[in-house]
Amino acid sequence: MLINGSISIQDQSMPVQNQIRPLRSCLLSKKVNGNYVLCIKNSMYPNCINYNVKNLEAVHAKFAKEGKITLRFKQPKHQISVKADDTKMLLMFLRQLEDIIKGKDVKIGTRLIPNKVPAKKDVNRFDPAAREFKAVDRFDRRVLNMRQLNSLILENCVLPTLPEQIGDLPISFLSLAGSKLATSSQYDQDIFWDWMSKTTIGNTLKNLNIDSVNLTIVPFEIMFLRNLQSLSLTKNKLTHLPDCIGELDKLHSLSLSDNKLRFMPARLSLKEFLLLDLAQNNFLNYQQDIDILDKFHENCKNVAREWGTPLSYKNLVSLSICSIIRDHVTFSRKNIPRTLWHLFDTVGRCGTCKKIVPYECFTSLIYFRDPQAREYKCSISKTIPWLQLLCFKCVVLL
Incomplete structure (x- = not known):
C-alpha cells in the first residue's frame, strides 16, 4: 500500500538533534523474502530506507483521523512521523499494519515505489468561482x-x-x-x-x-x-x-x-x-411546576390590572422599535445605542391582535399543547409549555 505525504525521520540514538524538517515522501508496505517491510523514499533517502515490521516498537495513531501517525522502531532506533495526503488511505494502511503485527498472512500487491516523489497537489482554496x-x-x-x-x-x-x-x-x-x-x-x-x-x-x-x-x-x-x-x-x-x-x-x-x-x-x-x-431541555411541567405557573400567571394578572387600562403609549423609542420590526427594516447593531439592544429582544407580537408591541405594553400567559411536527424529538411528554404575549388592550377584552 502506497502513502504519499510529509514524513520526518528522527534518529533517537543521537543525543542532540536539531528540529527535523518533514520532507515530501512515499511510504510503501511490501513483502520481501517472507518479511513485511516499510519502505520510505524522499530527497534524503532517494534510494529508499527500509524498516522491518518485526522491529516496530510502537504505533501512535491518536490523530489518525486527521491523517497523522507516528511509528517507532527499535532497530534502527528511528521515530517516523507521517502526515498523509489521503486520510482514508492512511487508515487502510493502519488496518493492514495491525493485521501484520497480529501475525496474519496479509496479501500485499506488487506495486513499486515511484521513481519520483509526487509533489503535494496545490489547491486554490480561494478560487473566486468556488461553491x-x-x-x-x-x-x-x-x-x-x-x-x-x-x-x-x-x-x-x-x-x-x-x-x-x-x-x-x-x-x-x-x-x-x-x-x-x-x-x-x-x-x-x-x-x-x-x-x-x-x-x-x-x-x-x-x-x-x-x-x-x-x-x-x-x-x-x-x-x-x-x-x-x-x-x-x-x-x-x-x-x-x-x-x-x-x-x-x-x-x-x-x-x-x-x-x-x-x-x-x-x-x-x-x-x-x-x-x-427539543430533547434535553428544562421545560416547565404542568404537574410538577404548578406552583411556579400559578405565581407566574398571578403576577401577569397584577401587571395587567396596574397597566391594563386602554393604553396609548407615547414612548417614541418603543414606537420606533415596533415600526422597524413591523415594516421589516434591516439595520446594523453598531448603528443603534447599546442601551437599546435589549429592547429588541423583548418586543413581540400580541397573540390575539397580532400587533407588534413593546415590553412595557404586554403581559404573558403559559399554556400547554402538542407541537405540530412530522418528526418530533423531546425527552419529556409530547405536550410542552408555550409562552404567549398579550397586549394590555387585548387583556382588557378577555
Whole structure:
C-alpha cells in the first residue's frame, strides 16, 4: 500500500538533534523474502530506507483521523512521523499494519515505489468561482472574494468576530458549529451579528448551524434572515427564544436539543415543522411546576390590572422599535445605542391582535399543547409549555 505525504525521520540514538524538517515522501508496505517491510523514499533517502515490521516498537495513531501517525522502531532506533495526503488511505494502511503485527498472512500487491516523489497537489482554496469553502482554525478574509460561494463552513474555529461583509455573500448554508465566538454575554457580541442584516444573505441563507458555541441569547438579527428554512442551536445555554423568531415564516426545521429552555414562544406552536428537536431541555411541567405557573400567571394578572387600562403609549423609542420590526427594516447593531439592544429582544407580537408591541405594553400567559411536527424529538411528554404575549388592550377584552 502506497502513502504519499510529509514524513520526518528522527534518529533517537543521537543525543542532540536539531528540529527535523518533514520532507515530501512515499511510504510503501511490501513483502520481501517472507518479511513485511516499510519502505520510505524522499530527497534524503532517494534510494529508499527500509524498516522491518518485526522491529516496530510502537504505533501512535491518536490523530489518525486527521491523517497523522507516528511509528517507532527499535532497530534502527528511528521515530517516523507521517502526515498523509489521503486520510482514508492512511487508515487502510493502519488496518493492514495491525493485521501484520497480529501475525496474519496479509496479501500485499506488487506495486513499486515511484521513481519520483509526487509533489503535494496545490489547491486554490480561494478560487473566486468556488461553491463551497471549509475553514481551518480561523476565518480568512480572502473568503470575501468568493462571490459565487454557496456553502460556508466555519466549524471549530476561533472567531472573535465575523466581518459584516459575510452578509454580501450569496450563501445558502452557513455553519459555525463548535467555534469559539464572543457569546459569553450579550454585551460581548457587539457587532458580531451585523452580517445578518445584509440584504444578500437575508435573501439567500436557508440553513444556519450555530451548535455548541455557548450561546446564551439568540440575537434579534435572526429575524432579518427571512428565507431561513433550517436552524440548529443545539448544545448551547439558551433559557428562552426571542419572540421575533416567529417572524421567520419559512422556518420548517428547528433543532434546540441540549439547552436550558423553560418554554417555547407561542408563535411557533401553530407552525407545522418537518423537524422539531427539543430533547434535553428544562421545560416547565404542568404537574410538577404548578406552583411556579400559578405565581407566574398571578403576577401577569397584577401587571395587567396596574397597566391594563386602554393604553396609548407615547414612548417614541418603543414606537420606533415596533415600526422597524413591523415594516421589516434591516439595520446594523453598531448603528443603534447599546442601551437599546435589549429592547429588541423583548418586543413581540400580541397573540390575539397580532400587533407588534413593546415590553412595557404586554403581559404573558403559559399554556400547554402538542407541537405540530412530522418528526418530533423531546425527552419529556409530547405536550410542552408555550409562552404567549398579550397586549394590555387585548387583556382588557378577555
